[in-house]
Amino acid sequence: MLEVETIEVSYGRIPAVRGLSFRVDKGELVTIVGPNGAGKSTTMMTIAGALTPTRGLIRLGGVDITGKRPEEIARLGISFVPEGRHVFSQLTVGENLLIGADMRRDRAAVRSDYDRALAYFPILKERLEMPGGKLSGGEQQQLVIARALMTRPKVVLVDEPSLGLAPIIVDLVYDILRKLRDEGSTLVVVEQSTHRALENADRIYVVRNGQVTLEGASAKLTDKDLENAYFGFEDKTDGVAAVHF
Amino acid sequence: MQGFIQHLADALSLGSLFALTALGISLLFGIMRLVNFAHGDLITIGAYALIVPSSNPNAVMFIGLWPVLDTIIAICAIVVALAILCERLAFKPMRGANPSVLMIASFAVSYFLQNALIMIYGSRPKGVNLWPALAQSVSVGGVRLQLLQIVTIVTTLVLLCGLTLFLRRSAIGRQMRAASENFMMARFLGVRANLVIAAAFAISGFFAAVVSLLYVVQRGTITYDFGVPLVMAAFVATVIGGMGSVLGAVLGGFLVGFANVFFQVVLPMSLRGDRDAFVYGFVILVLLVRPAGLIKVKSVQERV
Ligand SMILES: Nc1ncnc2c1ncn2[C@@H]1O[C@H](COP(=O)(O)OP(=O)(O)OP(=O)(O)O)[C@@H](O)[C@H]1O
Ligand SMILES: [Mg+2]
Numbered sequence: 001m002l003e004v005e006t007i008e009v010s011y012g013r014i015p016a017v018r019g020l021s022f023r024v025d026k027g028e029l030v031t032i033v034g035p036n037g038a039g040k041s042t043t044m045m046t047i048a049g050a051l052t053p054t055r056g057l058i059r060l061g062g063v064d065i066t067g068k069r070p071e072e073i074a075r076l077g078i079s080f081v082p083e084g085r086h087v088f089s090q091l092t093v094g095e096n097l098l099i100g101a102d103m104r105r106d107r108a109a110v111r112s113d114y115d116r117a118l119a120y121f122p123i124l125k126e127r128l129e130m131p132g133g134k135l136s137g138g139e140q141q142q143l144v145i146a147r148a149l150m151t152r153p154k155v156v157l158v159d160e161p162s163l164g165l166a167p168i169i170v171d172l173v174y175d176i177l178r179k180l181r182d183e184g185s186t187l188v189v190v191e192q193s194t195h196r197a198l199e200n201a202d203r204i205y206v207v208r209n210g211q212v213t214l215e216g217a218s219a220k221l222t223d224k225d226l227e228n229a230y231f232g233f234e235d236k237t238d239g240v241a242a243v244h245f
Numbered sequence: 246m247q248g249f250i251q252h253l254a255d256a257l258s259l260g261s262l263f264a265l266t267a268l269g270i271s272l273l274f275g276i277m278r279l280v281n282f283a284h285g286d287l288i289t290i291g292a293y294a295l296i297v298p299s300s301n302p303n304a305v306m307f308i309g310l311w312p313v314l315d316t317i318i319a320i321c322a323i324v325v326a327l328a329i330l331c332e333r334l335a336f337k338p339m340r341g342a343n344p345s346v347l348m349i350a351s352f353a354v355s356y357f358l359q360n361a362l363i364m365i366y367g368s369r370p371k372g373v374n375l376w377p378a379l380a381q382s383v384s385v386g387g388v389r390l391q392l393l394q395i396v397t398i399v400t401t402l403v404l405l406c407g408l409t410l411f412l413r414r415s416a417i418g419r420q421m422r423a424a425s426e427n428f429m430m431a432r433f434l435g436v437r438a439n440l441v442i443a444a445a446f447a448i449s450g451f452f453a454a455v456v457s458l459l460y461v462v463q464r465g466t467i468t469y470d471f472g473v474p475l476v477m478a479a480f481v482a483t484v485i486g487g488m489g490s491v492l493g494a495v496l497g498g499f500l501v502g503f504a505n506v507f508f509q510v511v512l513p514m515s516l517r518g519d520r521d522a523f524v525y526g527f528v529i530l531v532l533l534v535r536p537a538g539l540i541k542v543k544s545v546q547e548r549v
Contacts, residue, residue, distance in 0.1 A: 050433075071432045071437050071438060088430070089426065091419065
């Protein structure tokens with residue numbers, strides 16, 4: 001569905017992503033884990049069209065979308081939920097949801113998606129007329145995911161949905177993400193916690209220093225594997241971990 | 246009583262022109278972080294478009310002689326088209342540039358337009374007598390008011406309501422509000438940057454056209470820098486109101502209008518020449534109390 005092939009992205013002359021590749025198949029929930037500054041958000045921003053890779057290819061359903069503008073990429077079927085919950089604080093909850101559907105012409109389907117989004121996130125139904133900025137952090141996170149679904153995307157990218165939320169809210173958000181996957185959505189979720197990645201993802205990519213250091217089905221990976229890749233340790237035959245910089 | 250109502254009408258109609266001009270500036274600032282000084286020149290061009298292009302100081306009316314509705318539509322169409330052209334040629338290539346760079350670009354556009362006007366129309370003032378019927382007075386509840394002032398105030402109220410409805414109820418209005426809060430997020434949701442920016446320039450141009458018509462009737466004379474005093478007052482109004490806030494621009498416009506008339510009335514004759522010093526002194530006072538303007542816009546403070 002979505003294929004990212006050896007992309008390189010820099011800020012000015014400083015490289016942030018160095019030859020990173022991954023893919024998501026239809027109906028999968030893939031998680032990208034990695035420490036601070038690994039290049040996870042940069043990768044997401046690049047797929048969504050906010051940054052242009054200096055090298056590499058991004059394909060959606062086999063079609064090259066590298067270097068297209070953000071609104072074109074959104075219209076081609078990638079919905080991006082950036083890190084840090086960007087609700088439109090002056091718009092009501094209802095208006096926030098409608099913005100996601102403004103590019104669509106299928107009015108009847110928009111109506112049913114709207115109702116479906118509110119069914120997933122019942123708390124939003126009670127807040128429809130409230131300005132988005134008045135919601136709590138957890139409610140805002142639910143709103144931005146609901147809003148992303150209103151575009152009826154082929155792939156949803158969610159960058160660190162757990163950031164700054166109470167554990168119970170994080171569980172709620174992941175319950176919904178898994179439910180979306182079960183109902184056929186394709187999702188890429190960025191996460192810092194290896195533990196939550198193992199719990200929720202079908203497949204996992206560990207990213208470090210702008211590169212994938214480990215990938216695999218979560219059923220086949222252990223916490224230990226993930227941690228080693230995450231922190232850059234490498235298991236030596238004598239059992240002593242060495243640190244790579 | 247007559248005197249007070251007269252001053253009130255003066256303040257409201259002056260404030261109306263400032264508010265409409267400030268809105269034209271504020272909409273663009275909200276969405277693009279562009280402080281568009283060339284807005285005043287759009288107002289000037291709206292007035293010049295009424296007459297036959299010629300450097301002869303005796304102006305010959307052209308579009309200004311058409312039936313009222315035709316004149317209004319033609320001037321609005323010309324200024325809106327010009328506003329969109331400015332965007333395409335001057336501002337589009339600089340999208341995403343730093344706000345101070347954009348502002349300097351708008352100075353360049355402004356100088357270009359003013360010099361183009363001098364080239365075509367000459368630099369001498371021209372008398373333009375548009376819609377003389379508006380100069381007469383009418384009696385409203387025993388008080389005599391100039392018809393133009395009533396038309397100015399009513400037009401402004403109608404446009405403010407129209408703009409509010411447009412921003413609240415239409416899909417493009419909703420997208421414009423979203424884009425002025427967080428442009429990139431709006432684009433991630435499929436909102437077309439080109440469409441939203443073109444719409445903002447079109448509305449801004451439309452407001453400039455309306456202001457040129459109302460102001461040219463009031464002044465009766467046009468020069469190549471006809472719109473500059475309005476854009477200066479409106480710029481101050483947007484700063485007082487809170488950069489990027491639509492409501493703030495309107496409040497700021499009326500506040501500057503009222504301050505002008507107030508000092509005009511209370512200052513002794515010998516100080517009236519220095520009225521602007523008092524008006525802007527008052528502006529500084531307002532900003533000392535509320536440095537971010539009357540209406541704070543969060544996204545501006547985060548981004549700029
Ligand atoms: N706007 C920017 N300008 C310059 N450098 C940046 C910018 N944004 C990120 N970087 C750098 O790029 C690298 C990758 O950052 P990125 O935000 O992609 O990491 P991340 O994996 O999302 O981290 P986190 O888990 O903290 O969100 C870091 O070294 C960071 O300092
Ligand atoms: Mg990040």
